[in-house]
Amino acid sequence: MASGNPDFATTLARGIDILSCFSAGRPILANKDFAQQTGLSRSAVARLTHTLVALGYLRRMGTPPRYRLGASVLALSYPLLASMQIRQLARPLMKQLADHARGAVSLVVRDRLQMVYVETARSNEALQTRPDIGAALPLLSSAAGKAWLARAPETDRATVLNQLRVADPAYYAAHIETLPAARRDLESKGYCGNNRQWRCDAHGFAAPLSRPYQSLLYVFNCGVPADDGPYRERAADIGPKLVGLARETERLLGMD
Structure with missing residues (x-):
């Protein structure tokens, strides 16, 4: 889908792919889970999860870190549902x-x-x-x-x-x-x-x-x-x- 398209923001797409890894049956995931599901390297996943935590789209839990979706995901969807x-x-x-x-x-x-x-x-x-x-x-x-x-x-x-x-x-x-x-x-x-x-x-x-x-x-x-x-x-x-x-x-x- 992105191949040959200079307007496609690959980093943004990868961040969205991270958020899309969650499901009702898997509400808590670790970096290794993201890497397995997206095919991204562990280092790339670590940078993306750090950024998503900073923006409120993920919540970090414990050590080693695991993640839940953050409240910003819910806030982002509200205008769509309300409209x-x-x-x-x-x-x-x-x-x-x-x-x-x-x-x-x-x-x-x-x-x-x-x-x-x-x-x-x-x-x-x-x-x-x-x-x-x-x-x-x-x-x-x-x-x-x-x-x-x-x-x-x-x-x-x-x-x-x-x-x-x-x-x-x-x-x-x-x-x-x-x-x-x-x-x-x-x-x-x-x-x-x-x-x-x-x-x-x-x-x-x-x-x-x-x-x-x-x-x-x-x-x-x-x-x-x-x-x-x-x-x-x-x-x-x-x-x-x-x-x-x-x-x-x-x-x-x-x-x-």
């Missing part, structure tokens, strides 16, 4: 559908090669995966990711799929053949489904907006426990309602 009017407008509608579906209804957007939750409403504590703002979904094996790929312009879809193929060839090969069916489902039904493909304990359904809003293509996602009814029965009930949620949100946003 997403769609979250406030859609939240009551999402909660209604979550209560009806006995599951979780979320609003997601694409972030590089994954989908990220920006709003969520949950009505079932039995869900083993409990979506939260900022958590990620896989691109090719989740209903939300397939809905984004199915709706995105051809050039955007081709670019993202090529990046995914290079970044994770095994994952790409395992799931790319499901995309044509997802595109057909979106065209004929208005939503995409996912029968335990991402998680064996859940069914997923997703409906995108008809076009981007404020340059982002939003997708509504609904997850329900797999043991709470057959997939086809749940799809026939939840899918059309999810499409209705997307269309009503577009109306509230003045997109219709």
Whole structure:
């Protein structure tokens, strides 16, 4: 991506790569962990973590040092979340559908090669995966990711799929053949489904907006426990309602 581009700030990109190493399952990392995940040398990692601590994006703990994300990361994300009017407008509608579906209804957007939750409403504590703002979904094996790929312009879809193929060839090969069916489902039904493909304990359904809003293509996602009814029965009930949620949100946003 940066090759041959004189405007690309490599050091900045490496610092962001350090921050991207954290996950809900790994909230504390050491310099050796950053080096393993980014491929950077230990000395380069040490300089980057020192700078990120000084700026408040990392917190240093103990000796030898380990790191947590700092409050500056949260402060940085707040203006983005606060500016997403769609979250406030859609939240009551999402909660209604979550209560009806006995599951979780979320609003997601694409972030590089994954989908990220920006709003969520949950009505079932039995869900083993409990979506939260900022958590990620896989691109090719989740209903939300397939809905984004199915709706995105051809050039955007081709670019993202090529990046995914290079970044994770095994994952790409395992799931790319499901995309044509997802595109057909979106065209004929208005939503995409996912029968335990991402998680064996859940069914997923997703409906995108008809076009981007404020340059982002939003997708509504609904997850329900797999043991709470057959997939086809749940799809026939939840899918059309999810499409209705997307269309009503577009109306509230003045997109219709």
